[in-house]
Amino acid sequence: MKLHQLEALVASADAGSIRGAARSLGLSQAAVTRALRELEANERLPLLIRAPEGITFTEHGKVLLTHARIVLNQLEHAHNDLERLRGRVEGSLTVGVTPWITLTFLAEAVRLFRERMPDIRLELVEGLMAVAQPLLRDGSMDFAVGQLQPGASELEFASEAVLTYESSVMVREGHRKVRARSIRELLDEDWVLNFAPDGKRDLVDYLFTRHGAQIDERRIVRAQSVATLQTMVEQADMCTWSPTILSHVPPFGGRLRSLALREAFEPRQLGIVTRRNSTLSRAAVAFIDCLLQVIRRHARSAKKEDLALFKTLELLI
Structure with a gap:
């Protein structure tokens, strides 16, 4: 070959x-x-x-x-790293980013990275791991910032945990079920959720079945983008389940209400996801460093908006 x-x-x-x-x-x-x-x-x-x-x-x-x-x-990454060692700073970097990171820390991280490596061609792909995993698998994406899906994917991918985040069931402000206190009170509502093509069963079990609730799965609409999800929640009165942090940041802040349900949803981990046994380029390492630097700065901040963010986040590194 x-x-x-x-x-x-x-x-x-x-x-x-x-x-x-x-x-x-x-x-x-x-x-x-x-x-x-x-x-x-x-x-x-x-x-x-x-x-x-x-x-x-x-x-x-x-x-x-x-x-x-x-x-x-991998050969292109090796070539780019050697070129940088020769004093030429050319190359490209493709990063997958989960939507709530886009709405919080991404812009600052990109500015910092551009100052450090202005000649790198940067491509950002927004989406959950269902979008990122095929691109990681074939080498089109260098790494992703997201949650590694359980199961067989763990054999292909590795994840370094960065922080944990809370998740909750949400509705729009003014929704008729805004005072609901149990998932059972929401079974007659339509839901909009984002999940991998083979992930519906696990998500239904996580949100409903394990709590003794049975939902008609025809009530669940799968959304492929955050914009679609937002529209369905705000204009079609659907329920959703998302990182709680979305209720604190634009464009969702003040428009989505996190419900105080009796059912508990364990904090989830967000990490740097890569192909197992792959080697990150110098540009990828630099971008990760910039992102972590921004997250740490916000975690130490005493600003009101940062304190609100880290009510639902916990830094692990």
């Missing part, structure tokens, strides 16, 4: 055709075709399905494609 063969594989996937891959790599179509055929011959497995409208991948090809992306991304 050679580097140019992996490059041809990834370029073909990105372009959707061998012709497009050849164009992006600056090679002839024959050279790309030869590299792919050599790769299939060496591995003695069919990797691509060729058709007039383009190419798709076999199951073997999809598995190899994931590893190929990781290899090429």
